[in-house]
Amino acid sequence: MIYHGNRFTLKPDVAQQDVEEALESLRNQGRVIPSVKSFVVGRDYGGEFEWGATFVIEDLEGYWEYLIHPAHRNTDRVGLPLVDKFVSFDITDDPDPEMGAKIAALHQRRFDSDPELTKLISDLDEYSGSAAPGEHGR
Template structure:
């Protein structure tokens, strides 16, 4: 089981209407992506981010399906331009020693299909492509 989390800090100058659309797109991906077994999108409290989302995925095959689903692509296209900061993380009961490398490889492969999207990503941490072994 994988709990894939996203933490989002919205740019100060972001249009509130566009932010609402992006949050709706995150909720929609939770509803329509078959690999997502549960999800939550909401305000973050106690940290330095504004919003958070967690998507529950059964395994890495489901993770790949999630990354490549059109609903996820729509969320990225709407949300990335509004972000000041972004953090992705994964919590799993998969104790494979190469789990982190396999997630990084999926993320890298995903962003290789759309380099412009990667270029638009704000500086971030976590399991995103920026943290893969070949990109410090």
């Protein structure tokens, strides 16, 4: 299993209506993307971030489906312009020592095929995570 997580803090001037739209879009990802086995979206406690989301995905094939699904792309479109700081991470019980590189390669493939997404990510004040633009080349 792969537990894909996001932690983020929003810009201070974001309207509550926009916050709710972005959070609902994250929840919708969990409901409609077939490869998502379970998910949670909500407040992030115990760190420097305000919000978080975790999606449980069975394997790399499902991870790719998750990354390119239109529901995920909608969240990028409505949510990323609101974000100040963002981090993504993955936890897996898969024993493959190359799993981290394989996950990063999926993210990089997505960035390489979607210049608009890459710009949205690059415009964030702070972003780190799997194949973050700038970490593995733009």
